[in-house]
Amino acid sequence: MGCICSKGTAPEDEIDQSSTIREKEMNISSVQLVAPAPSLREDVIVKVGNVGGGINENAVRVLNSNVSCVSVQLEDGNKRTMIIERPKKGQHQRCLTMDTARREQKPLNRIESFLPGAEGTAEIAAGWPEWLTSVAGEAIKGWVPRRSDSFEKLEKVGQGTYSSVYKARDLETGKIVALKKVRFVNMDPESVRFMAREILILRKLDHPNVMKLEFIITSRMSDNLYLVFEYMEHDLAGLATTPGNKLTESQIKCYMQQLFRGLEHCHSRGVLHRDIKGSNLLINNDGVLKIGDFGLATFYEPNQKQPLTSRVVTLWYRAPELLLGATQYGVAIDMWSAGCIVAELFAGKPIMPGRTEVEQMHKILKLCGSPSVSYWEKNKSAHSTSFKPQHPYKRCVAEAFRTFPYTALALVDKLLAIEPEERGSAAAALRSEFFTTEPLPCDPSSLPKYYPSKELDVKLRNEEARRQRADAIKGRGPESIRRGDLKAVRTPEFSAQGQPKTTSVSHKYNAQDEGGSGFLIEPPRGAKKNGYSQPSSVVHPNASWSKNTGSARNNAEFSSRQRIQMHHAPDDSSKRNDRMTGKESTMAYVPKKNRMHYSGPLMPPGGNMEDILKEHERQIQQAVRKARGTNKTNDVYDLNGYGKYQR
Ligand SMILES: Nc1ncnc2c1ncn2[C@@H]1O[C@H](COP(=O)(O)OP(=O)(O)OP(=O)(O)O)[C@@H](O)[C@H]1O
Numbered sequence: 001m002g003c004i005c006s007k008g009t010a011p012e013d014e015i016d017q018s019s020t021i022r023e024k025e026m027n028i029s030s031v032q033l034v035a036p037a038p039s040l041r042e043d044v045i046v047k048v049g050n051v052g053g054g055i056n057e058n059a060v061r062v063l064n065s066n067v068s069c070v071s072v073q074l075e076d077g078n079k080r081t082m083i084i085e086r087p088k089k090g091q092h093q094r095c096l097t098m099d100t101a102r103r104e105q106k107p108l109n110r111i112e113s114f115l116p117g118a119e120g121t122a123e124i125a126a127g128w129p130e131w132l133t134s135v136a137g138e139a140i141k142g143w144v145p146r147r148s149d150s151f152e153k154l155e156k157v158g159q160g161t162y163s164s165v166y167k168a169r170d171l172e173t174g175k176i177v178a179l180k181k182v183r184f185v186n187m188d189p190e191s192v193r194f195m196a197r198e199i200l201i202l203r204k205l206d207h208p209n210v211m212k213l214e215f216i217i218t219s220r221m222s223d224n225l226y227l228v229f230e231y232m233e234h235d236l237a238g239l240a241t242t243p244g245n246k247l248t249e250s251q252i253k254c255y256m257q258q259l260f261r262g263l264e265h266c267h268s269r270g271v272l273h274r275d276i277k278g279s280n281l282l283i284n285n286d287g288v289l290k291i292g293d294f295g296l297a298t299f300y301e302p303n304q305k306q307p308l309t310s311r312v313v314t315l316w317y318r319a320p321e322l323l324l325g326a327t328q329y330g331v332a333i334d335m336w337s338a339g340c341i342v343a344e345l346f347a348g349k350p351i352m353p354g355r356t357e358v359e360q361m362h363k364i365l366k367l368c369g370s371p372s373v374s375y376w377e378k379n380k381s382a383h384s385t386s387f388k389p390q391h392p393y394k395r396c397v398a399e400a401f402r403t404f405p406y407t408a409l410a411l412v413d414k415l416l417a418i419e420p421e422e423r424g425s426a427a428a429a430l431r432s433e434f435f436t437t438e439p440l441p442c443d444p445s446s447l448p449k450y451y452p453s454k455e456l457d458v459k460l461r462n463e464e465a466r467r468q469r470a471d472a473i474k475g476r477g478p479e480s481i482r483r484g485d486l487k488a489v490r491t492p493e494f495s496a497q498g499q500p501k502t503t504s505v506s507h508k509y510n511a512q513d514e515g516g517s518g519f520l521i522e523p524p525r526g527a528k529k530n531g532y533s534q535p536s537s538v539v540h541p542n543a544s545w546s547k548n549t550g551s552a553r554n555n556a557e558f559s560s561r562q563r564i565q566m567h568h569a570p571d572d573s574s575k576r577n578d579r580m581t582g583k584e585s586t587m588a589y590v591p592k593k594n595r596m597h598y599s600g601p602l603m604p605p606g607g608n609m610e611d612i613l614k615e616h617e618r619q620i621q622q623a624v625r626k627a628r629g630t631n632k633t634n635d636v637y638d639l640n641g642y643g644k645y646q647r
Pocket of ligand 1: 230
């Protein structure tokens with residue numbers, strides 16, 4: 001049993017300094033979800049008891065304006081947790097209370113369900129550290145943090161670019177969970193905002209095929225932040241590459257059906273994932289697939305004018321329009337990635353393992369054919385000049401995948417349409433013959449139980465194999481062609497003018513007016529400055545991003561020319577974040593002949609793509625041979641075919 005009160009006017013300026021809450025018993029039996037009590041700080045509550053309110057009113061005066069959830073002892077002897085809502089101008093201040101007994105009966109972590117969401121006035125920061133509430137208040141609104149000592153860490157199970165993932169036990173429920181420890185350096189507000197975007201998006205989604213964020217762990221005293229998810233034993237990349245594990249057609253259909261269902265849900269909630277790939281498709285021992293890692297996801301609206309960044313999606317799964325620098329795009333980019341995955345599962349290897357953006361685009365054109373003249377017109381950008389092949393290519397999807405079952409080929413053919421509009425929606429994919437004809441998708445519960453087979457497990461397995469070949473291998477192959485280098489980068493979106501947003505830290509996230517991001521334009525999540533470790537796939541146009549950096553260089557439309565300038569006329573003093581190590585390194589001038597380019601459209605405008613690619617491949621081959629200490633052509637990549645898995 002609890003109560004809700006609404007009493008007394010509280011002008012906004014007064015509440016900023018302190019808050020007086022009065023509560024009056026009312027029946028709010030609809031309150032189901034109750035937060036654990038946040039710790040009570042004595043300096044917060046100066047008076048408990050009647051402070052001038054009417055009869056039967058209890059009141060507390062709260063001094064600290066950041067505190068919005070307090071625990072108090074009422075006159076009737078009951079202990080109560082009071083969650084303070086800050087009123088809008090002219091509105092009454094309200095507080096919500098619930099008694100301890102009820103809380104103990106139902107120790108849930110969410111309080112959002114009884115907050116008047118429609119009114120949007122609640123601002124809850126119960127026990128959150130200030131660095132988080134001040135920057136990411138909206139993302140944690142209505143939630144209270146779980147305490148770290150309520151989980152037992154078991155082992156590390158994943159290492160992402162931005163996080164470490166641990167298997168852990170929830171000591172309250174005994175359930176095994178995954179703790180994703182988010183890395184921040186210096187608590188930079190920008191990296192906190194990127195993380196907040198991920199949290200906001202995860203909270204908006206609720207579907208069996210989408211990873212659910214269950215809790216967040218932190219405390220007032222802590223700099224750490226853990227996101228708590230259901231524990232998933234596998235990921236699709238790991239399963240697909242487990243030796244001897246050949247998926248049947250109906251098993252592939254089962255996984256892909258779940259992928260498209262999850263995508264359909266994300267898209268219906270206005271969320272683009274922007275990094276669909278096998279290692280982000282997590283699978284549990286019941287065969288349930290869930291889309292994970294929403295670190296690159298964004299809110300979008302079909303006709304939104306706000307440009308989005310094109311520097312998203314891991315290279316092998318990146319749609320051609322993104323490679324061409326599109327800043328207005330939609331669900332079709334996720335559909336393209338999904339098409340690459342369907343084909344990969346049937347082919348048994350990634351279908352377009354490009355090492356650079358130029359090479360990726362070249363592989364796409366070789367497989368999917370040259371687009372129409374109007375396509376180039378539509379996607380006119382500095383990039384398109386570089387990418388446009390001199391000779392038209394014929395589409396050869398049907399030929400390349402002739403061994404695929406007919407319905408799979410038809411689906412892949414549709415999803416790998418060069419024109420985004422032709423790829424259709426996730427709902428349309430689910431209605432396709434692929435899912436409706438024999439063999440039908442099997443039931444997830446009928447899928448075999450596997451040994452843990454995450455990308456990390458595969459990495460460890462491969463490392464072990466490499467060690468065994470140690471005699472032949474002197475050192476490692478060029479870092480740039482390892483899969484890690486193909487990672488997309490977490491980037492902010494751009495304001496309509498392409499200017500860095502100057503949103504103040506107290507500005508609330510608003511997917512509508514912020515063009516989907518709601519964050520300041522600052523170094524991409526991953527750039528050294530913002531605290532996340534540096535991701536790998538891009539060279540930033542402006543190596544030393546800073547808050548005051550001019551807009552043009554931060555513009556989503558920074559041209560390939562700018563990147564070309566970085567490669568071809570590097571300033572000795574300029575620095576860049578090393579894509580492989582995450583460390584800042586000086587970009588020294590290298591004589592043109594010996595320079596190797598691993599990322600980004602590297603061609604001067606008007607360059608001959610075929611020649612450059614040939615030279616590029618020759619250099620990579622040479623480097624691989626050198627690294628392996630052998631002159632024999634290595635088996636790392638089949639440069640004419642589809643290549644082998646590299647992890
Ligand atoms: N819920 C989970 N259960 C088990 N393992 C998980 C879970 N979530 C993530 N992992 C593992 O941890 C790895 C890293 O997680 P995630 O992809 O979310 O982090 P990231 O820092 O965004 O990584 P990336 O660099 O791939 O974007 C995953 O590839 C996966 O193997």
